[in-house]
Amino acid sequence: MRIKALFGALVALSVFAACTAEQATTPSLDDLFLTRRSIRAYEPGRTISEAQVRELLTATQNAPSWANQQPSKYYVAITPEKHDAVLEMIGGNKDRVVNAPVMIVSTFEKGKSGFFRGNPANDAGDFWGAYDNGLSNAYLVLKAREMGFDTLIMGMRESDKLRELFNIPEEEMILAVIALGYRAEEPNMPVHRPLDEVVKFF
Numbered sequence: 001m002r003i004k005a006l007f008g009a010l011v012a013l014s015v016f017a018a019c020t021a022e023q024a025t026t027p028s029l030d031d032l033f034l035t036r037r038s039i040r041a042y043e044p045g046r047t048i049s050e051a052q053v054r055e056l057l058t059a060t061q062n063a064p065s066w067a068n069q070q071p072s073k074y075y076v077a078i079t080p081e082k083h084d085a086v087l088e089m090i091g092g093n094k095d096r097v098v099n100a101p102v103m104i105v106s107t108f109e110k111g112k113s114g115f116f117r118g119n120p121a122n123d124a125g126d127f128w129g130a131y132d133n134g135l136s137n138a139y140l141v142l143k144a145r146e147m148g149f150d151t152l153i154m155g156m157r158e159s160d161k162l163r164e165l166f167n168i169p170e171e172e173m174i175l176a177v178i179a180l181g182y183r184a185e186e187p188n189m190p191v192h193r194p195l196d197e198v199v200k201f202f
């Protein structure tokens with residue numbers, strides 16, 4: 001009986017210790033906002049597994065989207081062959097992300113978000129698809145930081161070549177390529193516009 005009680009106490013203690021350790025190491029949302037930066041130099045020789053990328057992209061599925069249309073799609077270059085091919089399709093960004101082990105192409109299916117029975121619901125039309133893709137990518141870059149990774153969202157890319165490489169249908173608009181890796185240097189905090197320049201209260 002005494003041994004059982006002792007065992008129970010030990011289990012409770014280890015669960016408590018694990019919870020406390022998690023609390024100490026899990027960054028807050030504000031930490032993620034502060035430490036997530038666009039990284040333009042990555043540690044060479046580091047890898048990221050398919051399972052880790054799956055965990056990352058599963059988190060993006062929590063992002064809101066127009067009428068839950070979920071128009072965002074991702075094409076993940078994880079093999080050396082595809083990774084190196086993408087590097088040739090991102091112009092001057094190549095030198096910045098050459099050591100990031102994973103490249104993720106983000107697209108959205110046109111004619112879904114912002115559309116009702118095939119017609120645009122309002123003046124923003126397919127911009128709503130881009131809106132949803134941006135939201136999804138925001139989840140991606142923040143979750144990446146929580147997982148200890150770093151990212152660079154790249155709008156400078158050759159969409160025609162990417163379309164061919166990944167066989168992306170014309171119904172999808174190709175937006176960003178996102179590099180995923182481990183930072184090799186600490187970035188500077190960019191200058192942010194004064195809040196009152198971009199926000200008006202009425």
Ligand SMILES: Cc1cc2nc3c(=O)[nH]c(=O)nc-3n(C[C@H](O)[C@H](O)[C@H](O)COP(=O)(O)O)c2cc1C
Pocket residue numbers: 036037038039040093096152153154155156157176187190
């Ligand atoms: C849609 C979009 C496209 C971008 N394209 C590039 C790019 O091609 N190359 C690059 O080095 N940074 C690119 N960036 C990163 C921005 O320059 C960066 O987010 C901005 O300077 C603010 O810095 P921060 O991300 O560290 O806060 C892009 C960011 C976004 C959101």
